Amino acid sequence: MRFHLKKTLTWTTSVLFFLVLTFNFYNHGVWQAHVARATVPWGHVSIAGKPVGHTNHHHDGTTEHGVRNGAVNVTIGAVLEELKVTSAILSKKMNQYTNKDVVWPSHQFYDNDRIVNQLKYRPQRASKAASVTQEVPLKKILVFSGLGGWAVKRGRQTFVEQQCGVTTCELTDNREEASKADAVLFSHSPGRAAHTRRPDQIWILFMLESPYHTPGLGAFGGAYNWTATYRHDSDIVAPYEKFQPFDENVQFIKQNKSYATGKTKKVAWFVSNCGARNTRLEYAKKLGEYIEVDIYGSCGPKKCARKDNKCYEMLNTDYKFYLSFENSNCRDYITEKFFVTGLQ
Helix, strand or coil: CCCCHHHHHHHHHHHHHHHHHHHHHHHHCCCCHHHHHCCCCCCCCEECCEECCCCCECCCCCECCCCCCCCCCCCHHHHHHHHHHHHHHHHHHHHHCCHHHCCCCCCCCCCCCCHHHHHHCCCHHHHHHHHCCCCCCCEEEEECCCCCCCCCCCECHHHHHCCCCCCCEEEECCHHHHHHCCEEEEECCCCCCCCCCCCCCEEEEECCCCHHHCCCCHHHCCCCCEEEECCCCCCEECCCCCCCCCCCCCCCCCCCCCCCCCCCEEEEEECCCCCCCCCHHHHHHHHCCCCCEEEECCCCCECCCCCCHHHHHHHHHHEEEECCCCCCCCCCCCCHHHHHCCCC
């Protein structure tokens, strides 16, 4: 179950405001007639039966704003005081949450990609399965586009082999099981399953590329429950790769090795898409006017098959720098070449 803190605070504040008004009205009767007829200025009101300011009737017939006979008059001041207390309580609860507690998207913790949190998350159902001897029914996940190219196996085996925190799931690529699936995963190419969809069935859209290089989604409005992309505000955060400190307490280790020693060439770049919208090719060529930049692939004069391990060896032995440019500048997007080529 999701917990949207901002929405909860707004909803609680609204309900509390309504309850305070209702309670005062029905508990203390109708407003005093002379107060109701008056235009009460801000600050000339009473709180908890204690008049604020003068409430005397003058001999000239005029009446200052206030209450009579100790009657309680609800005021904006009283309501705000109640809201202040409630906000303090909610703020205290909010401060109890840390980066390690966030599983679902949160603007407050946007910088946390939540990947580790999600991998460690164990729902109550999974905890129950571990504590009882009887088998818990497996959750079936249909990979609608098929399992080709995925390093996974059908059934439950992958979850067990990789020692996942939750192992009560099974994978299938058999579309005939669509109506029985608990979740349907649409990978890279959006679509709709032909079966009659159950109200509790979750549809997930998984995309690795940025919007500039993905199919249009205009025809699929409202079709998907969850998103799985590189964006930190996706329901499931799933970029190409992620580096995680081996020891969270060690964030920096001093390096004594010079990675430039013995290397004779300056900068290399492997690229095949020459029409990227962020003008990365133009940038690289301009950079080449000031420092040696060797461009390999369709966009440059040099050739080297990236699938050949000798290309990676060449980068490690000959070049001091490697360029990893995204094909589009989008929030949170990091090209796979940063992980696969640049840090190979």
